[in-house]
Amino acid sequence: MNDNIWVLMTGDSVALATTLILAALGALFTERSGVLNLGVEGVLLTSAISSFIAADSSGSVWIGLIVGSLAGALLAGIHAVLAVVLRANQIVSGLALVIFGTGLANYLGKPYEGKTISVKLTDLTFGPLTDIPLLGPILFEQDIITYLAVLAAVVSSLYLFRTRPGLEVRATGDDPATVDAQGLMVSTIRIRYTLFGGLVMGLGGSWLMLAESAAWHQAATTNGVGWIALALVVFASWRPIRLVIGAVSFGFTLQLPYTLQAENITFIPQAFLQMVPYVATLISLIALSRPGSTNALGAPKSLGIPFVRDER
């Protein structure tokens, strides 16, 4: 009996990891091009409510996913203009995006407070595969976006490390002056990947609404997942495959309090269980730090630094 709930929990963690993977993957692409977008939390919330409204009014999950993703790209576009075109302080711009996005999402979501939507992403079934003990429910009972997220991470890894455009992104993040000397437009590349990053984060935010909570509860909808995603990128040393592994383990710790509560294990106060993912992220960040430089982690060398060409 007990085994059962742990299997369910692992399955749920994989599902929870979907938003984390997508949000972090979006941040990873943005950061690989040298732009630091701290606004993930705001992007997630805005795309979540946009997808909610779109799915609710159209009755289609797919329209919800598309609208939510576009909303994410739109919000990231503000950051791209400020950070890349106007060379603003990227940290403050990202934070402004969180505040603006949170306000916007709550404003738009006011009429939908506590409402649920009728449509929902359904889990795919793989017939007999789902019946495999242990592995079946974990691996073969998820919805399509979850599979897509994992696939996307693998494809991203190949793209970044095995293709020419991937090389260009990485070079733009590490050494924009060289990219510029090669005749490529640094700002165009950065804007493109900031927008793309927002699109991917937006898909993650929409998924949160359309597969997970399915009820709109203001800021509680994301509950800091955007910030965990940012920490996850550091944790994964800006590599997509490691990111998936990290996301699943964080999904597990996020899920833990609810599982233990369902199991009637109450000797640890609920509040302390809720701290686990944040404390775990904190500890792993500190453990990965080395004195002197952040390069030991594999951070893009020009992350957060606007590119200024000597202009005549």
Add this chain to the structure above:
Amino acid sequence: MRAPFRLQFEQRTETPKRLGILVPVVSVFAALIAGALFLLATGHSVGDTYSNMLSDGFFSSTGITDTLGLSTVLICTGIAAAFAFQMNLYNIGGEGQLYVGMIGATWFGLYFGENLPSFLMIPIVLLGGALCGAAWIAIPAWVRARLGTSEIVTTLLLTYVAASLVNHFIYRSGSYFRAPNTMFPQGRQVPDSAMLSPIGDTKMYPTFFVVILLSLALHWMVRRTEFGYRIQVISDSPRAARYAGISARRTTVQVMLISGALAGLGGATLIVGSFQRLDPGIVTLGYGYAGIVIAALARNNMAAVIVSGILFAGLRSGGDKLQISTDTPIHIGVMLQGAILLFALGGEAFRRYKIRVVRTPAVRVEVTA
């Protein structure tokens, strides 16, 4: 394919004085215009919303005193953020330090309050809050100085931990902070000696003036003391600081601890002021996050934080009353905060650069790779 125009940035050697005032003012108006378009698009009345916000926030006697009362905590979190930001230390966990400051202030109030007179208790509670706020940032400060761990993420993560702590102290039965024998869990009120009375009929407390003086004192300290000079040298040029024998590590820890203490003090002003007890409702108010916006709009100038703090308090307080006066969701206030900051950031480019639109040459020599 290339755009026919491109922006040319020319670094200004000297920023004209008028731009220093013009840019923030224009960004506030630009944000209000953007907000107006948004209100129109969602079918709310622009005139009603703004006139209600302005009169409830600034231009009525209860409005302005409510605003100044609210500005007390916002100026605290504003200077907390500005103080760290000026050294490029992004303490964005002021929110969490504020919660822990509240917890600490409440504890000192409950523990000592029965036996000590008010003139001792108020300083003890305020300092207790500041101390706990500083304690909450101690680990991020230390690992930032020692290992270079990004303080942005660590301080933020600890905010979620702090929020869980507040809930724990109120919802756990038999908790020291919880009022006994109430139907709905709520905090235990601190003794009278740990409370200030408001000024006259208003929601302003004497702590407002303390916080104003503190901002001015910090402003002076940054400009006129050796410690302030050290901060400036490190933020301008870490290398020069090293050659001058200034320990960036020690200053990093000091600056972050002070920043955390200021946010904690903000929490304590709530306890001696309007809250009087630990209230889990604080986690929905976002006073700490607002400090980041306030600091950024004031361009990390401690004296300017007073102005931007009052401006934001007015937007908040006027926005919060919208629910009563109109059907516009109160979140328009938060949206406007974000929008003002976004426009101010964009405006910053015009302060630093002369921006010209130039036509790209029609004929280009194409270099084939």
